[in-house]
Amino acid sequence: MSFKVLAVGISLFLAGCSGEQLSDEEKQLIGQFRLSELQPLPADPTNKYADQSGPAAFGATLFFEQRLSRDGNVACSTCHISDRQFQDDRPFGKGVGETKRRTMPLAGVAYSPWFFWDGRRDSLWAQALGPLEDQNEHAGTRTAYAQLIAREFKDRYENIFGPLPDLSAVPASAGPFGAEAERAAWMAMSDDQRAAVDLVFANMGKAIAAFERTLVHKPTRFDRFADALAAGRQPEKDAALSEDEILGLRLFVGKARCSTCHTGPRFTDDHFHNTGVPQADGKPLDLGRETAVAQVLADPFNCAGRFRDGDESACGELRFMVKEGPELKRAFKTPSLRGAASRPPYMHAGQFKSLVEVVEHYAAAPQSPDGHSELVRLKLSEREKTALVAFLKTLAQ
Template sequence: MRPLPLLIVLLMALALQACSREDFSEDEKALIGQLRLSQLGPLKPDPSNAVADDPRAAAFGEALFFDTGFSVDGTVSCATCHLPERQFQDDRPLARGIGTTDRRTMPLAGASHGQWFFWDGRKDSLWAQALGPMEDAREHAGNRVAFAHRVERAYRDEYEAVFGPLPVLSGLPDEASPLGTAAQQEAWDRIGDDRKTEIDIVFSNLGKALAAFQRTIVHEETRFDRFAEAVIAGRRPEGDAEFNSLEVEGLKLFIGKANCIDCHNGPRFTDEFFHNTGVPAVAGLAGDRGRAQAVEQVLADPFNCMGPYSDAKEEECEELRFMVRDSPEMEGAFKTPSLRGAANRLPYMHAGQIATLEDVIDHYSAAPAAPGGQSELRGVIFTDRGRAALVALLKTLD
């Protein structure tokens, strides 16, 4: 047989390669299409936060975010754990402020699209979430009255431009809080109810300004998005949008046999819900029940959507009103994190229990019993190439 000219051989090889990279079924294309960042859409309004999209509130919130003056010793700000240059997280297995917490810092890009906040969802709005670390003894370790004094000294104009006049703070102690030290709690108990409400309004407004800033922290387009847009448009991906065969294989696994898309779906690669995936406990830490222990916390939170400091009407608080309250599936369940940027955000899981992406895939493959509750994992056997393919895909989301 006469050998084919080299040029024809090369063209045939390229054609076969192109087919292997773009040969997706219509069902696969539909799944790929819903993962594109372009499908995320604009942020929904937050009825519980009247200044959620006020640029003045966002500017005020940005100043608060980087101000260490809102901590007990002037060393900790929100940015201490949420580092802008590291996807607004800190690369630590456990967050560290004044002390060390028992959970990992979550990244902030796109977080405002979620319904529940923290790994266990114990807060139902971004502004309520922002308040938690400020009084946590392991994080900012601050207190409400001290925060109000700080605003009066450093941010009166910025605060009043957004929220109106600050209350009169004369006669109040330097420090007081219902959640602080014993001395701070005693000082709080001595404050009259009307003045407590005034302080709580200032405190909640700080959270609302911080949330307005955090709503401006968004995901950036990635190689995956450029590839997916080309696939959906029927175009051949070009430049860095072109996937190699391993990345295509990883994508097919992700939306197919590996079942990753069951929880990591939508443009943020998360269903924004809670799942028990059998993640091991952390030696030295108390057992963590995840979502199961958070339900009562969010219901009792005075800063929740239906609380007195929310700007929402009760009927606008659908997530809180109709949330799952008593289900065995919530035991040991944690929020599904976004996979955008995850390849460069190790370690993994809610307390950094798993070191690398390869280890995460091995964990999902082995499907170990959960330390509490019932794991949802059923186990998928991956070849070495399959594991490498999934890792290659996840790197396209950086």
């Protein structure tokens, strides 16, 4: 091979890695996915403590506190592991028992208007309360949590939220969930006692949410590549993408239709979709958003409830949400793809073990176990499927 031919070959390879084959229109579209395009986190008018350092520090303590569970062995951090993108690599979350869904990562979670895979909570602080009482997660009770706060964290709580209520006549373990005796004890409490405990409980959620709002995505190789394109520079070294990675990127924003739902700097539209994912083995049928609507409306800690800070103008999402329709059946939230390549398995119950399986599923577009899948069959070659996986890995490096 002559030096001239070798030089041409190297030049073509570098062009493939630098993005020179991308059109101006593609470059502009790709620029919208840059992490640097992410707007500042909007305030949460339902939580006046959301962006204060004191509540965030207290929330971090509560996040890692194992005594916030029935058996004293489960904390939020048990499933949301800090060095694993605040998730646990399991198909089903495992606390006191085993849940029916996968633990979601927490980076950037505060941008979402709905929480959990089905959106059954409408604020980050209300979401933080759910696992504390879920019998397969923390499995504790409201009065037990309030008593723990009064016993172990009284000064820190009162420095933020003001005086704790008198809990001397409150049962040691009572709440609307849990054992029959605990539910009966909750109902035997006076309205004022229940309201006082609920206030402490809500404030715990607001502190945990303040901490979780500090968890952010980090720039990846894709961002360095896209930032270079946006600046009119040739991506080089750790900002360059391979030919396959660029092909995968072009497919992602084009033919493969991935960006229909995985859009914007967080690679998610924060909506709910039925994508025909198979039912999880050994688990009851999960209808997703369809059953979550009633749950979020019934939640005493939702935006319409008495524990919201601010006025009802903050509750537009709750007031105007779609409450019924076939599009809700077996619809689950679009997860962010940032970091996804390093946290298998995939989907709401870990149905797929690898990104290869995920791409195969989206290309085949099978019928949904229930309801109607939004997927459309794709004609992708094996190389194109491989390229899509290659691109997705740039979101985790």
